[in-house]
Amino acid sequence: MTFPYEGPEALRQPVTEALSRVVDPEVSLNIVDVGLVYGVTVDADTVHVRMTMTSAACPVIDLIIEDAELELDKVVPEHLKIRTELVWEPPWTPKCMSEDAKRFMGW
Numbered sequence: 001m002t003f004p005y006e007g008p009e010a011l012r013q014p015v016t017e018a019l020s021r022v023v024d025p026e027v028s029l030n031i032v033d034v035g036l037v038y039g040v041t042v043d044a045d046t047v048h049v050r051m052t053m054t055s056a057a058c059p060v061i062d063l064i065i066e067d068a069e070l071e072l073d074k075v076v077p078e079h080l081k082i083r084t085e086l087v088w089e090p091p092w093t094p095k096c097m098s099e100d101a102k103r104f105m106g107w
Contacts, residue, residue, distance in 0.1 A: 003032065007042025014075035015040055015047065022067045025060055029104060031068065035096025038087060047076050048083045052092045061086065 005012050019040075020032045031037055031051065038050040049068060053061055065084050072082050094107060 003037040004039040005041075007040065007047075011042055011047075011076065015042070015072065018071040018075045019049070019068060021071050022064060024054070024064060026054070026058070027101075027105070029101050031064060033098040033101040033104075035092065035098070035101070036064070042076075042080070045079075046081045046083050047072060048085065050085050050087050052087055054092050056088065 002016070005015070007015075016032065019037055020030045022031045023029065024031055024034050024036065027034060034054070036051050036053060038052060040050075041048045049072070051065075051068070053064070058064075065086065069082050069084055076082065094102070094105075097105070097107075
């Protein structure tokens, strides 16, 4: 499953690849396949990432957000700020996962 993307087409693949390098250590899968990325919007000033976690009690929230920002920093132009917004609506469910992730989890 991919996430909604709005912005320059030239950044779509680098942003997707950057976020795909971020692993949720609790499930050993990248955050894109787990379905944690709800959307990315790129405008003239900012790369805005909306993401969630599998639960509000996730002990690695800060680590995942930090890793996402570090990976994005490697691929987005220097003039763009990176803004990561943690959202809880809609709540994450296993339906958010890619087919590969579901197979990996045995679902």
